[in-house]
Amino acid sequence: MGGLASPYPSGVAPVSPRAGHEDALSALVDLVQDDLEACNRTIVARMDSPVALIPQLAAHIVAAGGKRLRPLLTLAAARLCGYPGPAGGARHVDLAACVEFIHTATLLHDDVVDESQLRRGLASANAVFGNKASVLVGDFLFARAFQLMVADGSLRVLEILSRAAATIAEGEVLQLITQNDLTTTERRYLDVVEGKTAALFAAACQVGAVVADRPRPEENALATYGMKLGTAFQLVDDALDYAADQVTLGKTVGDDFREGKITFPVLVAYAAGDAPERAFWQRTIEQMEQTEADLAEAMALMTRRDAIPATIGRAMRFAQEAKAALDVFPDTPIRRALVAVADYTVQRAR
Amino acid sequence: MGGLASPYPSGVAPVSPRAGHEDALSALVDLVQDDLEACNRTIVARMDSPVALIPQLAAHIVAAGGKRLRPLLTLAAARLCGYPGPAGGARHVDLAACVEFIHTATLLHDDVVDESQLRRGLASANAVFGNKASVLVGDFLFARAFQLMVADGSLRVLEILSRAAATIAEGEVLQLITQNDLTTTERRYLDVVEGKTAALFAAACQVGAVVADRPRPEENALATYGMKLGTAFQLVDDALDYAADQVTLGKTVGDDFREGKITFPVLVAYAAGDAPERAFWQRTIEQMEQTEADLAEAMALMTRRDAIPATIGRAMRFAQEAKAALDVFPDTPIRRALVAVADYTVQRAR
Secondary structure, eight states: OTTOOOSSOTTOOOOOTTHHHHHHHHHHHHHTHHHHHHHHHHHHHHTOOSSTHHHHHHHHHHTTOOOOHHHHHHHHHHHHTTOSBTTBOOHHHHHHHHHHHHHHHHHHHHHHHHTOSEETTEEOHHHHHOHHHHHHHHHHHHHHHHHHHHHHTOHHHHHHHHHHHHHHHHHHHHHHHHTTOTTOOHHHHHHHHIIIIIHHHHHHHHHHHHHTTOOHHHHHHHHHHHHHHHHHHHHHHHHHTTOTTSOOTTOOTTHHHHHTOOOHHHHHHHHHOOHHHHHHHIIIIISOOOOTTHHHHHHHHHHHTTHHHHHHHHHHHHHHHHHHHGGGSOOOHHHHHHHHHHHHHHHTTO | OTTOOOSSOTTOOOOOTTHHHHHHHHHHHHHTHHHHHHHHHHHHHHTOOSSTHHHHHHHHHHTTOOOOHHHHHHHHHHHHTTOSBTTBOOHHHHHHHHHHHHHHHHHHHHHHHHTOSEETTEEOHHHHHOHHHHHHHHHHHHHHHHHHHHHHTOHHHHHHHHHHHHHHHHHHHHHHHHTTOTTOOHHHHHHHHIIIIIHHHHHHHHHHHHHTTOOHHHHHHHHHHHHHHHHHHHHHHHHHTTOTTSOOTTOOTTHHHHTTOOOHHHHHHHHHOOHHHHHHHIIIIISOOOOTTHHHHHHHHHHHTTHHHHHHHHHHHHHHHHHHHGGGSOOOHHHHHHHHHHHHHHHTTO
16 A cells, blocks of 8 residues: 555554544445435446546546545535435435546546556556546546536536636646745645645535525535635645555555645745755755655654644644534534544544 | 748748638628627636636637637627627627637647647647646636636536537547557547537537527537538548648648547548558558658558548538538528638638
8 A cells, every 4th residue: 555564563453543533434424325325326327428438447536446525525515404305306416426526537637747656555547547548538527527517407506616626726736836835835835725625625515505405604604614624634634645654545655745745744844944954845845856765854854843743733723613614503413423524534644 | 830841932922822711711700800809808807817827828828829710600600690689798708718718628638638749830838838737727727618607607508518528528538549540430530520629619609599599400500510510620630630732820740640640531541552551551550650751651642542632522521511501590691601611611721
């Protein structure tokens, strides 16, 4: 799994160290189990095409795993808002599939942009099928997501998700610009995160209120929950990239470092660093002159400057804000599950 | 200018050899001049973003030229259908901008997929800004197109253009699969062309009828006109790629050959070729083993097998079908201009 050594002595079979946190997510899954299965069926049915390479490549990334976190949010948000009502309805299932298609399209394009060889511990689609197919199948999934939304028929949903799609692309371009730039401000870094990651979390949650025909304050509350949750999620991802002692399934440590990405822990370590440390970051991140030993050194500097706890601490504040946004909703099992997901997002770093 | 030598002796200033055909297009431009200028303003206004690289890169490709053929078709189709009426309206202008955004997004991604260095005789966006920015700005323009459509508010327009976007991606993937494959059938080749090129021509025309609220037969007639016109257009493009004696502005000869693309003239020359000719095509197109002299040899074989006239002849049939589709509309200056555009599409190869 990405070349990570187990933190456990060989021969010792540990109880899964993440069991407690996985349970937070599986509690949510349990509550929307039928919807999630229907969503998976929709995903498979709607990525079909007479051009066989499209479902092949899409299946590689859509069906090969992932936590389905974003469609889960749509399903859960709809339930939180009382949809489907006694008369039933499956709009939330179709829109959850849209959200996953948009996410998958951005993953395909990200991997091309990042020249990634691995995705969730498996060969990335671009590594297997080539960059060309990844670009084009990403385009297809994006278009197919819009076809699904059009079939749903809500201009409000289309507005929310088309704006999210534009914001994601802006965030990705901004990330490209800030790459290798240690003068990036924290605000600009958060702009990148809100764009590339949190905007889709926010939109995924918000459409749950739209299908349930809830008033604007509930839409906004769910959008805020998603935005804060997505930001916390990305901060933790940034921290995990430098956290070698974590059992991080399918995520290789040091990807961000090797790509010269500006992330929160780097900004913390750089700001707190002395002159030799700053010179180290300038050489490795700005000038991209890296040796084999540099990742270990980067991690050591982060430990010295408490950059990982600082990042997790910041993530906890966002998770707290996410949970607070749900206060407008009655205290139900689904709300408690969404609160637990915010905790899970941060705790997976522990 | 793609390194093309002028076919005219030096010192001789020819009357533009394409004046007659350019006039066909400029007659259409004259009829919708104000709309086209409004469309250009919308394009510039709506590709704006706080992320400066986005308008920079978009301007490189959107504003740097091109005939604006596709948005022209939307504007002209709307006029043909009586829009805007006496009460005015500018929906066709916004939707023409959408069509150009979708087209530009596919150009950006195409150039990444084809690893093109030139576009219309200028450095391609990926050559100037890099593949990463081209992928992501393409995504942005695509999303922005949908935002514009949502603001327009017609689910029918959204249906037509989201289906077109999915069909374009399918056509591009199919082209990737048929690349280097001389056993590609003519039908499969036409599937590629209808997807990658003609689907957007068709959709661009069809939405003109939708904004004018015309009945389905007129929508269908315009969709047929666009589909046939786009197919003729692509066939001629395929022919021009092997027609060194043409003054082809900004198009380098031999691009398709060097990429091993299966195009109509290749299929004709291969089908009609003797054993040594077939071996030549297999080596150069299937196995991609090419030497400097091979392009000239390919062109000589096409001349021997009349592959270029055969391709143009086929394009003329499609152009004829395009013109016939307009018969349901009254004979007006705008209809005559659209008929002339179909002729122009083929005549630019002369």
